[in-house]
Amino acid sequence: MSQSGEKGKFPETAGYVGFANLPNQVHRKSVKKGFEFTLMVVGESGLGKSTLINSLFLTDLYPERYIPGAAEKIERTVQIEASTVEIEERGVKLRLTVVDTPGYGDAINSQDCFKTIIQYIDNQFERYLHDESGLNRRHIVDNRVHCCFYFISPFGHGLKPLDVEFMKAIHSKVNIVPVIAKADTLTLRERDRLKRRILDEIGEHGIRIYQLPDADSDEDEEFKEQTRVLKASIPFAVIGSNQLIEVKGKKIRGRLYPWGVVEVENPEHNDFLKLRTMLVTHMQDLQEVTQDLHYENFRSERLKRAGSVQSNRVVEEEVMDKDQILMEKEAELRRMQQMIAQMQAQMKMKPGDD
Amino acid sequence: MLTLQPIGQTKPKSMPGSKQGHLPHLPQSACDLSGVWHTVCPCLRKLSAFEVNSDLTTNVSIKPLTSDLQLEVEVEASVQMEEREGEDGVEQPPLCPIDPNTQGIIKGRDLFGYVGIEAVLDQMRRKTMKAGFEFNIMVVGQSGLGKSTLVNTLFKSKVSRKSCTPNYEEKISKTVNLQSICHVIEEKGVKMKLTVIDTPGFGDQINNENCWEPIVKYVNEQYEKYLREEQHVNRKRRIPDTRVHCCVYFLPATGHRLRPIDVEFMKRLGHIVSIVPVIAKADTLTMEERLEFKQRIRQDLEANGIRVYPQKEYDEDAEDRILNDKIRENIPFAVVGTDKEHQVNGNKVLGRKTKWGIIEVENVAHCEFANLRDLLIRSHLQDLKDVTHNIHYETYRVRRLNESNANGLGLSALSLENGTFDKNEAESQL
Numbered sequence: 001m002s003q004s005g006e007k008g009k010f011p012e013t014a015g016y017v018g019f020a021n022l023p024n025q026v027h028r029k030s031v032k033k034g035f036e037f038t039l040m041v042v043g044e045s046g047l048g049k050s051t052l053i054n055s056l057f058l059t060d061l062y063p064e065r066y067i068p069g070a071a072e073k074i075e076r077t078v079q080i081e082a083s084t085v086e087i088e089e090r091g092v093k094l095r096l097t098v099v100d101t102p103g104y105g106d107a108i109n110s111q112d113c114f115k116t117i118i119q120y121i122d123n124q125f126e127r128y129l130h131d132e133s134g135l136n137r138r139h140i141v142d143n144r145v146h147c148c149f150y151f152i153s154p155f156g157h158g159l160k161p162l163d164v165e166f167m168k169a170i171h172s173k174v175n176i177v178p179v180i181a182k183a184d185t186l187t188l189r190e191r192d193r194l195k196r197r198i199l200d201e202i203g204e205h206g207i208r209i210y211q212l213p214d215a216d217s218d219e220d221e222e223f224k225e226q227t228r229v230l231k232a233s234i235p236f237a238v239i240g241s242n243q244l245i246e247v248k249g250k251k252i253r254g255r256l257y258p259w260g261v262v263e264v265e266n267p268e269h270n271d272f273l274k275l276r277t278m279l280v281t282h283m284q285d286l287q288e289v290t291q292d293l294h295y296e297n298f299r300s301e302r303l304k305r306a307g308s309v310q311s312n313r314v315v316e317e318e319v320m321d322k323d324q325i326l327m328e329k330e331a332e333l334r335r336m337q338q339m340i341a342q343m344q345a346q347m348k349m350k351p352g353d354d
Numbered sequence: 355m356l357t358l359q360p361i362g363q364t365k366p367k368s369m370p371g372s373k374q375g376h377l378p379h380l381p382q383s384a385c386d387l388s389g390v391w392h393t394v395c396p397c398l399r400k401l402s403a404f405e406v407n408s409d410l411t412t413n414v415s416i417k418p419l420t421s422d423l424q425l426e427v428e429v430e431a432s433v434q435m436e437e438r439e440g441e442d443g444v445e446q447p448p449l450c451p452i453d454p455n456t457q458g459i460i461k462g463r464d465l466f467g468y469v470g471i472e473a474v475l476d477q478m479r480r481k482t483m484k485a486g487f488e489f490n491i492m493v494v495g496q497s498g499l500g501k502s503t504l505v506n507t508l509f510k511s512k513v514s515r516k517s518c519t520p521n522y523e524e525k526i527s528k529t530v531n532l533q534s535i536c537h538v539i540e541e542k543g544v545k546m547k548l549t550v551i552d553t554p555g556f557g558d559q560i561n562n563e564n565c566w567e568p569i570v571k572y573v574n575e576q577y578e579k580y581l582r583e584e585q586h587v588n589r590k591r592r593i594p595d596t597r598v599h600c601c602v603y604f605l606p607a608t609g610h611r612l613r614p615i616d617v618e619f620m621k622r623l624g625h626i627v628s629i630v631p632v633i634a635k636a637d638t639l640t641m642e643e644r645l646e647f648k649q650r651i652r653q654d655l656e657a658n659g660i661r662v663y664p665q666k667e668y669d670e671d672a673e674d675r676i677l678n679d680k681i682r683e684n685i686p687f688a689v690v691g692t693d694k695e696h697q698v699n700g701n702k703v704l705g706r707k708t709k710w711g712i713i714e715v716e717n718v719a720h721c722e723f724a725n726l727r728d729l730l731i732r733s734h735l736q737d738l739k740d741v742t743h744n745i746h747y748e749t750y751r752v753r754r755l756n757e758s759n760a761n762g763l764g765l766s767a768l769s770l771e772n773g774t775f776d777k778n779e780a781e782s783q784l
Contacts, residue, residue: 046606046610106613108562108563108618109561110560110562153498154635154638155498155499160558161558162560182638184710185638187706187707255640257637258641259711259713259720260708260710261710
């Protein structure tokens with residue numbers, strides 16, 4: 001029971017306990033702790049993945065790019081390159097890890113190119129599982145892949161066989177966000193057609209891409225509208241660039257062509273802003289889904305497998321035990337029945353005695 | 355180079371030197387003929403050397419020939435003509451190369467009047483206009499690179515396979531199957547039988563190993579067909595020419611380098627057909643990116659020993675080389691194709707309309723479609739056919755005949771070749 005007027009520190013209404021302050025405490029703690037996010041980018045060479053990452057996070061993750069020649073590419077297998085960068089914005093620290101997959105789709109025979117990637121994802125899960133089951137769980141580093149941007153080429157008529165196979169292989173392990181790269185090669189109509197085509201093919205093959213959660217009914221209209229727009233624009237058709245071009249006196253990021261300037265942050269030109277919004281507002285959700293869905297799937301699979309392998313013998317013993325017990329019980333039952341039969345016989349005999 | 359070569363003749367017939375050379379095949383327009391004089395039949399060039407006034411602009415009107423040559427070209431040329439007669443009085447084909455300073459040449463200005471040799475041009479033109487031309491072009495590239503659209507744009511008509519099959523659905527096919535569509539298009543009385551050979555399914559699978567084999571097989575099959583026709587005792591007057599004259603290879607505009615599949619394909623097919631690589635959907639590259647990309651591609655081509663059209667070795671002389679060098683500096687052409695028209699500054703132009711501007715296909719500042727079209731159709735169409743006939747086909751023929759000689763008389767059955775052979779060996783036999 002509070003007494004109004006006596007304490008002048010904070011306004012106390014009747015029945016105010018004060019745990020409404022909890023989110024602030026969480027907020028303060030997380031800000032101090034910082035966030036971790038691992039983003040994987042997968043796609044063929046030359047689709048603008050590095051440029052897009054640089055544009056999204058306004059950094060230069062790939063300062064000295066070496067583009068190998070075709071002869072080298074024939075020999076190369078898919079590699080995994082993880083680069084970490086710490087970004088700070090208004091006191092909030094983000095430790096961003098970008099996992100690049102150079103060599104994907106380059107070779108003439110690309111059948112093995114996603115094995116390396118799947119193995120990497122599994123390894124990260126494995127490591128987290130191991131840490132989680134360990135004794136000191138205070139500083140677990142979360143390197144699990146929270147989100148995978150899959151770059152679809154705008155040059156085709158939809159998904160290629162490689163795209164389909166890859167997405168089917170990883171949709172149960174990681175959140176897939178399909179992205180149409182180099183969208184400045186498409187007119188508006190072509191873009192819509194391609195998006196519809198891709199969504200159709202995704203549905204046709206049963207690929208589970210990351211679904212944006214619906215806005216809660218108690219959120220404001222603006223947020224609901226934003227979520228609706230975002231959901232309707234998947235897959236996002238994006239253009240990346242970090243070059244500053246002067247347009248009408250303003251310096252904006254874009255690409256300069258003889259026929260015009262494509263602005264990266266213009267929602268009419270491409271979906272870059274939408275992609276960034278989605279990533280930023282749903283970073284937490286992406287992490288949650290990775291933890292609750294993909295990681296748990298992996299964990300249960302793993303433990304089942306581990307359980308069955310390690311204690312195969314134990315299970316067999318148990319089975320044997322059960323059989324024995326059953327047999328013993330049956331034996332006992334029979335004995336009991338015999339005894340009952342004997343007693344019955346005796347009782348029958350008794351009245352005969354008299 | 356450009357001539358009016360009658361179809362079906364296996365060797366270009368020699369013409370005694372004429373005053374003005376062969377008529378270039380151009381639409382009616384004012385044109386700078388100084389460039390045109392380079393496009394003279396190689397065989398003719400051997401006979402006569404021209405010195406042309408380079409600031410020459412005239413109108414060339416090509417009208418259906420009913421009367422004498424209506425050529426309004428004024429050329430000051432010193433022509434060295436050679437008239438040779440064999441022992442039987444039969445015209446003999448000249449041996450190339452010919453030193454124009456040999457004796458016995460009657461110079462044009464020494465003729466005492468008008469002989470009328472140039473009227474042979476007239477006859478040639480009439481014949482070829484009646485006969486028409488054949489041109490077989492093959493387009494190779496991954497699905498969705500705009501091959502069909504580009505072919506339609508090139509010939510300004512719906513000649514691609516997509517326009518021909520009704521209710522066409524774009525599905526990636528599981529194997530590479532070649533489809534050839536044939537059309538006869540006509541311009542100003544000149545008929546061309548155009549065959550477009552499309553290769554859906556190339557490079558689309560996960561495992562693309564040997565996806566070039568069906569294509570190599572097809573090209574060799576056409577050569578084989580022609581060879582067999584040629585070897586018949588009773589030959590047709592005009593052997594139908596289904597050989598692939600030109601193969602346009604579409605590179606996706608990644609901006610990086612050649613991919614392994616590109617290298618493999620061009621290595622194998624560069625020996626047997628004239629490849630013209632183009633950068634498809636080039637509206638995704640800025641000018642600097644385009645230049646860098648082209649440079650890297652040229653480096654890759656050279657590093658892998660791939661020879662694309664126009665090949666350096668087949669340049670006949672200095673003029674050819676200069677012209678072709680200019681072309682070679684520009685390959686691969688960055689093209690954009692479309693069949694939609696839009697209004698720009700009051701003109702109807704072919705272009706792609708986007709929110710940030712209209713990409714004009716025929717504007718050389720935007721893309722190099724016009725250069726590609728000029729190369730393929732306006733200036734080097736005949737040369738493509740000549741190179742195919744004189745060089746690629748002959749190489750094939752020599753190889754086949756040597757093979758069959760080794761196997762006994764008669765042509766052996768065509769075995770599945772993968773199109774690779776020792777070029778040096780073939781060249782030494784040519």
